[in-house]
Amino acid sequence: MKPVLELNQLCVSLKGRKKTKDLVKGISFSVAPGECLGILGESGSGKSMTMKAAMGLLDKNFQVSGSAKFQGDELLGKNAEELRKLRGGKVGMVLQNPMTSFDPLYRIGNQISETYAAHNQWDNEEVRERSINMLLKMQIRNPEEVLEKYPHQLSGGMLQRIMIGLATSMTPELLIADEPTTAIDAITQFEILNEFLRIKEEHKVAMIFISHDLNAISRVADRIVVLNQGVVVDQGEFCHIMHQAKDPYTRLLIEKRRDVMRKYRKALEGEVSHCAPAR
Amino acid sequence: MRRYIIRRILLAIPLLLAISFVCFMFINLIPSNPAEVALRVQQMPVITDAAIAEMEEMLGLNKPFLVRYFDWVIGCLQGDFGISYVNPARTVAGEILRSLPATLELAGASFVIVLVLSIPIGFLCAVYKDGWFDRIMRGTVFVSTAMPPYWVGLLLMWGIGVKLGWLPTNGSGSWRHLILPAFTVALSYISTYIRLIRNNMLENMKQDYVLYANVRGLPQKAIWVKHVLKNSMHTCIVAMGMSIPQLISGTIVVENVFSWPGLGTLCISSIFNRDYPVIQTYVLLIGVLFVVFNLLFDILQTVSDPRLRKED
Secondary structure, three states: OOOOEEEEEEEEEEEOOOOEEEEEEEEEEEEOOOOEEEEEOOOOOOHHHHHHHHOOOOOOOEEEEEEEEEOOEEOOOOOHHHHHHHEOOOEEEEOOOHHHHOOOOOOHHHHHHHHHHHHOOOOHHHHHHHHHHHHHHOOOOOHHHHHOOOHHHOOHHHHHHHHHHHHHHOOOOEEEEEOOOOOOOHHHHHHHHHHHHHHHHHHOOEEEEEEOOHHHHHHHOOEEEEEEOOEEEEEEEHHHHHHHOOOHHHHHHHHHHHHHHHHHHHHHHHHHHHHOOOO | OHHHHHHHHHHHHHHHHHHHHHHHHHHHOOOOOHHHHHHHHOOOOOOOHHHHHHHHHHHOOOOOHHHHHHHHHHHHHOOOOOEOOOOOOOEHHHHHHHHHHHHHHHHHHHHHHHHHHHHHHHHHHHHOOOOHHHHHHHHHHHHHHHOOHHHHHHHHHHHHHHHOOOOOOOOOOOHHHHHHHHHHHHHHHHHHHHHHHHHHHHHHHOOHHHHHHHHOOOOHHHHHHHHHHHHHHHHHHHHHHHHHHHHHHHHHHHHHHOOOOOHHHHHHHHHHHOOHHHHHHHHHHHHHHHHHHHHHHHHHHHHHOOOOOOOO
């Protein structure tokens, strides 16, 4: 099957006054339609930068080389207008800080409608109707009221859902979720991950899920790529990564996860045995 | 919101009283007797104790300090700022009102020049950061900030007025007379706001909402104008609002350079003539303008920012 996104030896470097620093050093991977690829790595490993470089979201100080193909079409070297039409349309993206990702001076309804207007020729009534339907689909109550709210009047979880709803409402071929669960609490995290699972089931969209959280990634990803200091150090299916990881950094991540799970189970069992006599 | 505005207005009252008290103190801090100064200014040939006592009686200087202060405050509230020492037939309010329109005309023209030049230049400098336009403007801003207005005024008079003969060098009466003094007053403000808008825009361009606007595929022009510029101007509103009283008070030197018949010229001539009631009223007026504009633009910022706006 033809991959939706295919990166081949993608490199990103930052041009300084005296020397150039390599940040992403020849990353290659691909994602097929209906597949969810997890990109795992600690902060600064180049996860987000790789995707920003592919989508033309880095400023002029960064140099990008190699190849990034979307549905067989080379992205690097495309002009700004071509990339703009792709973003928010065929490629949806969800960012990690919902509270700061919306412009504080505009109502949510305005920000949703300007996104729709940038990619479609819908009239005001249709934009409003689609906005309300999108909010309802994302299980947001009182959608008419929410459209009139400013970002600071909504919770992080609600804003994250709106972001996911906006990204998916354009029926994208590729959905990139850049640490979508990092800035939200555990319960909302759970709900947001369910949302991604639903999108994966319903839309059969190719998805790239970027995270440093192995638990979150393990729930949605079919295949995992592990990045460390701008290099792919391991890749494969979740079971393969869990049991046969070659890279010491990946093994450390898995060990930490097992530790957390062990402590969590112990705490649960302790609580049960502690509570038992009282019953 | 209404409560916030009422609270801010109520808080402005003690501040205005403090300003009026400091202004009133000026006249009492003069080493010489104000009555004697008034007689000298009116060119009385022989100043006798009786004449001084009579003048003190006329000016109300024989009353206790606080009584005089409250009399003056009550007078001010009724629009009576006293009489001029130089010409007792004229009231201070009359003198100020006679000169105020010319100053407002000059300050207004300067403010328009500041807005028309600094917003687009600041915007273009941020959009084309480190390009040739940005570099040239940064150099120009650096040089113009270092030039004192009275020197710029003289330079413009010599270059544009005398050498090229394009515009009149001094006086008032037509829009052509207004251009050189208005541009001289505006120049340092233009430099300040170009830098302020450029830096604010560059700071805003790094924000998450700009990245997300790009992610949503919004047109670049919409991102710059609707999101980045609006957010940047929002933080500049208060600074720009405060520049209005600064422009009115800052014309003092430029008005004298260009012989512009405004408040600045009146103030300087009053200082030379020791016409203390006029100076005192001028200082009070500028103080009140600062308080009022500060209040106005604070409220405007609160109204325009949904995060600061509080629903009643």
